[in-house]
Amino acid sequence: MPAAIGHELVALLPRLRRFALVLCRSQPLADDLVQGACERALANAGSWTPGTRFDAWMFRILRNHWIDHLRRTKAEGMTEDVATQTQLIGDPGEGPILSKLVLSEVQQAIESLPQEQREVLVLVCAEDLSYREAADVLNVPIGTVMSRLARARKRLVELTAAA
């Protein structure tokens, strides 16, 4: 029932924004993305299975919405490489909101990771999704989740130890 998910949606907004920001690296765009994803979720409330993780379901909708957004707005000649596209979107000119924030060493290290590693890192280590749940959100095999995640975390330790 939409009434039931409405309450959970509102409670989840801060975390949705956080994940959206990881994806698109622009706060205004992240907020648009969250709003669009909420609309989709409400329209498809029936496809959420009660008893499963609502947050993981929402993260997947949000991420699919982002990929759709990329497909709609990219100039012609776009490739399937979502990771690269996302990097481009985050380039200066889009208004790199994150630069305004005081970033700790760790935040900078996370920022420096490739998109595909950053998103899996956030889902598992900050949002506490299991590998299986993260694989569902990202629509990749669990082995891919593990290899990206391991690479991200090794890099993070290297970067923060060296600094």
Added chain:
Amino acid sequence: MSQLHLSDEILMAFADGELDEPVAAAVAKAMVDSPGIAKRVVDFQQSRRLTRSAFANGSASPVPPELYAAVSAQIRAFEATNRQAAEPRFREARSPRFGRGSPYLNVALAASVAAIAVATGYFAGRQSAWDNDSLIAQLDHPLIRSELSRVASGRDVELPDGRMRVISTYRLQDGSLCREFRLQASSGAANAIACHQGRWNVALAVTSPANDAGYIPSDGTDLTATYLQNAGAGEPLVEDAEAKALAEAAR
């Protein structure tokens, strides 16, 4: 005893509590035997803590009131629509007369009718500016129809007169399969939705002149999104699910 290869992935899974018991026990033993392996596990635990604290303490600014207000308004709107529409929509869903034939009859909400009407008005209002008829006719070209049955979403296809990109694939509430795509041709550009009923039929198209090449006004994508949403399109079908649905439709 057979040699256990302790890859980064295995050690990480151990640190995260994601390993099955026999392997976890072997890793625990290896940690005791080898300080190097213990260090690698500890590093994985450490990276999790670092990430968690970075996200807990940093980057997220408070949710702006506008976003709360917008989402709350969406929730109220959907609750209201659901209350109103619950009765008639339930009846429609059970009626075979509405389930087959025209997909539009199944589009219960008034908003979707408005979307189609607006699109028609859009054609009419700007017809003189460019050769809109030929562009609309082109959307129904056999080549496009065959590509719609074949190409995965996100791909570009070069056509004799232009380029098409399939954006996404949806299953509507009535079970019909629809795809959103864009055509960039010499006569103009179009964002369209085609649904499969025996063959691909264009259900909605928003067009713009050729000199807008590469740019589809945002109201075009808003219309297609509104259409899909009101037609009960769920989440887009991706990868295997999409391939399977296309294969079924092609049969």
